[in-house]
Amino acid sequence: MTRWLDDEEQTTWQAYIRMRQRLDSAIATGLTRDGVSTSDYEVLVALSAAGGQLRSKELGAEICWDKSRLSKHLSRMAARGLVDRCQAVDDARGREVRLTEAGRAALHAAAPNHVELVRRLFIDGMTEDEAAALRSLATRVVSEVERTDLL
Amino acid sequence: MTRWLDDEEQTTWQAYIRMRQRLDSAIATGLTRDGVSTSDYEVLVALSAAGGQLRSKELGAEICWDKSRLSKHLSRMAARGLVDRCQAVDDARGREVRLTEAGRAALHAAAPNHVELVRRLFIDGMTEDEAAALRSLATRVVSEVERTDLL
Numbered sequence: 315m316t317r318w319l320d321d322e323e324q325t326t327w328q329a330y331i332r333m334r335q336r337l338d339s340a341i342a343t344g345l346t347r348d349g350v351s352t353s354d355y356e357v358l359v360a361l362s363a364a365g366g367q368l369r370s371k372e373l374g375a376e377i378c379w380d381k382s383r384l385s386k387h388l389s390r391m392a393a394r395g396l397v398d399r400c401q402a403v404d405d406a407r408g409r410e411v412r413l414t415e416a417g418r419a420a421l422h423a424a425a426p427n428h429v430e431l432v433r434r435l436f437i438d439g440m441t442e443d444e445a446a447a448l449r450s451l452a453t454r455v456v457s458e459v460e461r462t463d464l465l
Numbered sequence: 466m467t468r469w470l471d472d473e474e475q476t477t478w479q480a481y482i483r484m485r486q487r488l489d490s491a492i493a494t495g496l497t498r499d500g501v502s503t504s505d506y507e508v509l510v511a512l513s514a515a516g517g518q519l520r521s522k523e524l525g526a527e528i529c530w531d532k533s534r535l536s537k538h539l540s541r542m543a544a545r546g547l548v549d550r551c552q553a554v555d556d557a558r559g560r561e562v563r564l565t566e567a568g569r570a571a572l573h574a575a576a577p578n579h580v581e582l583v584r585r586l587f588i589d590g591m592t593e594d595e596a597a598a599l600r601s602l603a604t605r606v607v608s609e610v611e612r613t614d615l616l
Contacts, residue, residue, distance in 0.1 A: 447598030
């Protein structure tokens with residue numbers, strides 16, 4: 315028997331979905347104006363946060379992309395010179411993805427407007443209670459997802 | 466001068482991004498097992514909520530997709546028989562998108578597991594305070610986004 319959402323639960327879920335759709339869309343538009351897509355930006359940020367280089371597998375796990383999506387997108391980014399890929403020295407099957415100088419420059423070019431937008435749309439209006447609630451909710455959701463076999 | 470995020474703001478934003486990535490990924494995997502993609506499901510839900518039919522333009526605004534993404538995806542869904550498209554009777558330039566019987570059946574087939582997953586990962590563990598904070602945050606973010614020129 316499906317436990318459908320009651321009205322209040324439905325309102326909460328719809329509020330989240332609506333926020334996510336609108337925020338994603340605005341952020342994508344903002345990044346595009348600075349020359350990168352949201353997908354490019356996610357990859358650039360993850361590589362930069364890891365010191366400029368990651369195993370392909372670890373990069374996929376970090377940003378939650380499946381192998382096929384990651385491989386296709388990295389090929390496009392490599393063709394634009396934003397990343398390069400090489401064999402991991404200590405693992406014949408491992409592939410390393412590396413941020414290039416051009417990738418770092420693209421990240422630095424997009425970051426200021428992106429951060430301003432994140433502030434304006436999301437962070438600046440948030441109360442401390444909302445921020446604390448969001449962090450505790452997010453921590454629990456992430457651990458619930460990691461307990462499932464759905465990643 | 467860019468106002469970079471301070472540590473606490475950065476933690477909050479990263480918590481949200483991490484939740485979104487993991488939740489999106491788990492939900493996509495769940496829906497795929499029931500025969501639809503997240504994009505299919507968004508379209509099917511929006512059409513169903515509107516009584517089965519919407520102007521193409523209104524559908525795009527509802528789910529925040531640009532014209533090109535919507536048009537490409539609707540062509541794929543139409544090829545699978547999930548929607549059909551027709552001229553709006555009262556507007557020569559308007560296109561109506563309509564849920565077919567097969568589209569409705571696909572939605573009904575995917576909905577129970579989807580709702581169970583949304584409960585398990587997101588709704589069931591949420592406190593009332595978290596739900597209230599999320600709703601007020603989402604309402605404000607949506608109105609901030611709508612005040613920008615980025616949709």
